Amino acid sequence: MLELQNIYKTFEGRTVLADVNLSVPKGATHALIGSSGSGKTTLLRITLGLIPFDRGYVKINEQALLSFTPVEWADRIGYVPQDGGLFPHITAKGNVALVATLRGWNKAKIDARVEELRKIVDLDPEILGHFPREMSGGQKQRVAIMRAAMMDPAVMLLDEPMAALDPLIRRSLQQELKSIFQRLGKTVLLVTHDLGEAVYLAEKITLLHEGRMVQSGSYRDLLQHPATPFVSQFINAQRTLPDAGELQ
């Protein structure tokens, strides 16, 4: 399980995050949502161990981030950057196997693990030999998930997984992702600004605003029992298209 306890972060005297608490049980999918400037990217970078924070704990399975080396931490948390973030100079397989190769895994072990993950994300085997520039957005996303899962981390962290995809592909990949998460059985935290995506993929949602948690709960909770007027405002702002009734 992934826990963020009491996280504070100031930057140049400005409070970026204050008293953020978040707990994702093992195997659950949790969405961290907020508009730009809400502090969600800072929280993501803190969780990845990329930047220091002032107070609080980041823990995976009860063990705190600060008790690990960066390499140990990286193996416990699989990261899927925005748009997949694949390295353009290596093939899909090269990207997936990069860290395992650096850790000295042998070829057979790498091949077996890659094949296992390929089946889980349902990627055409041919794509493994392709370079990122030769892949579609959906293929890149699947390869990025394989890469994040390669070292069998306890937690997966996804940054805006759908942001760069066109709406139709988005819809089909969204369904796909949900079943990939189920098949992987990982604890997942996804960071997004898109409520629809959060609602579809995650059981619980945490809304972040100006560095503070506004509300944490299911979509139903947020909709029916908004903690503050901002929650309703945020939800309503995302409903861009009118329904048939509204058109009359």
Place this chain on the structure above:
Amino acid sequence: MGALALTAGAWLVGALPSGVARAADNIVVGGKIFTEGYVLGEIGAQTIEVSSKVSVTRKLGMGSTGILFEALKSGAIDVYSDYTGTLSEAILKRPELKSLDEIRTALAGMGLTISDSLGFNDTYALAVKEEFAEQHDLHTIGDLLSLQDDIRAAFSYEFMDRKDGYPGLVDNYHLKFNAQKVSRMEHSLSFQAIGQNAVDLIDVYSTDAKIKKLHLRVLKDDHHYFPVYQAVWVARQAFVEKHPQEWQALRGLEGKIDEESMLDMNAQADIQKISFGKIASQFLGASAPDSVGWLHEVARRTKEHLWLVGVSLLFSVLVGIPLGVAAVRFPKAGQAILLSSAVIQTVPSLALLCFLIPVFGVGTKPALAALCLYSLLPVVLNTFTGIRAVNPIHMENARAFGLNGRQILFKVVLPLASPTLLAGIKTATIVSIGTATLAALVGAGGYGAPIVSGLSLNDVPTILTGAIPAALMALVAHGVFELLGMVLIPAGLRRRP
């Protein structure tokens, strides 16, 4: 950083065997970079070859007096021909020394000696075209006074800078030339300039064949200002002691070459385009040495040139890439690194060669050092720009995946920067192929040797035997880098076929 690169260069160059290693028993004859220097060098070389079994290496066409003199002192050459006036004025800096004995005594302190005069005086002189002389009634240098405001003059660099050249001359004759109309020019080009009436007055050596060819009138030095320039052999004492027989053979030429025959031999080379080897052997009454085929010659030059380019390239890669990486990592030092490599690039190649001679002596080493320094900037700069152009997102992602600094550099940053990096190495190579032609001036050989000798003879075909292979080498380098790109640049970054 400049000092650092220089030290690194010194270390690298010092650690390498010189491209033209000296055999145990071998005499190296030097020669100055003008027709007479080549002819006398060839005469000296053949004289030794005829009288002795010791092999002779010719290093003819070396850049001006200072370079030859350094070469002699450092033992890079054993003997060459120079002139008494040059020795006392430019080398000993004691113009009061006039006689051969005085000069010989002064040189002995430096471990050097000279022969007696070879028989002719090749002094500086001023010359104008015959028609121009007629038109303005010019016979002596003093006659120039009436034209001093209007006359267009072109003087060689050495003449302009030597005390016994231009500065003393105008002083002695109270001449005040119009500074706007006096230009400095490579010696062989000033003949071309006066031939095309682009200038009216040039400095010449009194035995220069082009005086005849271009119908020039040598103005009489009625003040006897120009010192006497008796041609002599200059040699290292150590050489004289080790090879007394060969030194005696060279001294056998004392008094044997008069002004007329020197002028004649110069004319054979300059006007009739007869090879120096043939001219020398005719003079010595011997058969010409077997001339090496041009193919053989080109092959030898190619080997020398490749050595110069290859070593400097290796240096620029081994030193330039780490410097470029350091420039990115340490921004303050980075600015210093980039600036110093840019400053090195602005030093004219000849000047850089001159600076390096006190450190490296003469021959392949200073040439290599200069080339190493020149090829540094493109590599450092392209490494720097290439890395800076890598999207920082990739570096942060790599960190999130648990890659350490070294892994990020070698697995992510350098591969992503490789197209720019390789382009820098390619630029360095091609610049180096061009610049290496100047190495001939310090006796390092290469394609520059025929170019330099052709320039001094105004002989285009000879120039082309150096220039064409150099251009071809640049083309081949271009092709090689295209191929290297296919191997070294990760396939994901290559242009699509």
